[in-house]
Amino acid sequence: MAAALARIEIVHADITTLEVDVIVNAANSRLIPGGGVDGAINKAAGPELGKAMMAIGRCPAGEAVITPGFKLKAKHVIHTVAPVYAQHREQDVWRLLANCYRNALALAVAHDAQSIAFPSLGTGVYGIPITRASAVAIDEGAKHAHAARVIFCCFSESDASIYRAELDRRNG
Ligand code: AR6
Numbered sequence: 572m573a574a575a576l577a578r579i580e581i582v583h584a585d586i587t588t589l590e591v592d593v594i595v596n597a598a599n600s601r602l603i604p605g606g607g608v609d610g611a612i613n614k615a616a617g618p619e620l621g622k623a624m625m626a627i628g629r630c631p632a633g634e635a636v637i638t639p640g641f642k643l644k645a646k647h648v649i650h651t652v653a654p655v656y657a658q659h660r661e662q663d664v665w666r667l668l669a670n671c672y673r674n675a676l677a678l679a680v681a682h683d684a685q686s687i688a689f690p691s692l693g694t695g696v697y698g699i700p701i702t703r704a705s706a707v708a709i710d711e712g713a714k715h716a717h718a719a720r721v722i723f724c725c726f727s728e729s730d731a732s733i734y735r736a737e738l739d740r741r742n743g
Contacts, residue, residue, distance in 0.1 A: 578720045579712050581738060582688075583731040586724040587615035590644045592684035594724075595635075595675050597692045598650040602627055602636070608690040608726070612648060616641040624650060632659075633670030635678050647682060649675045653693025656700070665707055668693055672711035680717055688722040691730055701730060705737045713741070 586594050586608060596612050599605050602624040604613040613621050623638040627650075630636050635651040651674060654667040671692050679687045689708060693699035705723075712721040725731035 579709060579716075579738060580720065580722045581725065581731055581734045582722055583725050583728050585611065585726070586688055586690050587611050587643060589688045589722065589724060591686040591688045591720075591722060592645060593647045593649055593679045593682070593687040594640070594643065594645040595687065595689045595692070596648050596650045597690050597695065597697075598624065598630060598652050600630055600632060600652045602630055602650060607695045612643070616643045616648065620648065633667040633674065635671065635674040637678050637682065645688075647679075647684070649678050649687075651675045651692065653697050653699060656693070656698035664699060665703070668699060668704060668707050669711050672708055673715050676711065676715040676717075676719070676721075679719060684719060686720040686722065687716075688724045690724055690726070691734075694730075701733055702737075705734045709734070709737050709741065 597608050604621040619641045627636050630652050632652045632654045635649050637649050640646050651671040654664050694701040694704050723734050
C-alpha cells in the first residue's frame, strides 16, 4: 500500500497511558519482563502480562509476538526485540531494527489494529543512536502501516524533537 496512507504522529508521553489498539514493547529475547519501557508496560498491565510473555518464551531480535493488553487501555501488546547496538555489525543493527517495526506492523494489521504506538525501540539500554533509529522507525511506519494510525511515543521532549525533525525532513 502507498506510504501516504499511514497517519504518523509523534507524541511525548508515557506509552502506557495511550488509548490505542496496540502498544509495542521493547522486550528482550527471552521475554522476561525487564526495565525501561518493558518494566513500565508490565507494571501497568499487571502480572498476567509477564506470565503471557514467559509462556511464549522467546523472540529473536527483529521478530515480534503478540499478547493481550490485560489491564492496559490497549487491547494488545506487541513485543519486539531490538538488536543490542554493541553486539552487531552496523549494517545488521539497521536491518534488524527495521525488521522490528515491519514485523510489529504486520502483526498489528493481522489483528485489525487501527492504531499502534511504538516507543523508541532499542535506543535506551540497548544503545542504538536515536537519530538514525528515528529515521528507520518513520521509514518503516510510512511503508508498512497501511491505513493504521501510527504513533511514535517518545519519553522525553528531546527525543520527540529528533523524531519531529526526521518527519519534517521527509515531508519537505
Ligand atoms: N513510555 C514510552 N517510552 C519509554 C517509557 C515509557 N513509559 N519508559 C522508557 N521509555 P528501553 P531498549 C523509552 O531501555 O533500548 C528492557 O530491560 C526510553 O526512554 O526501554 O530496546 C528490556 O527488557 C527509550 O527511549 O528499551 C530489554 O532488556 C525507549 O523507551 C531492554 O530494556 C527504549 O528504551 C531493551 O532495551
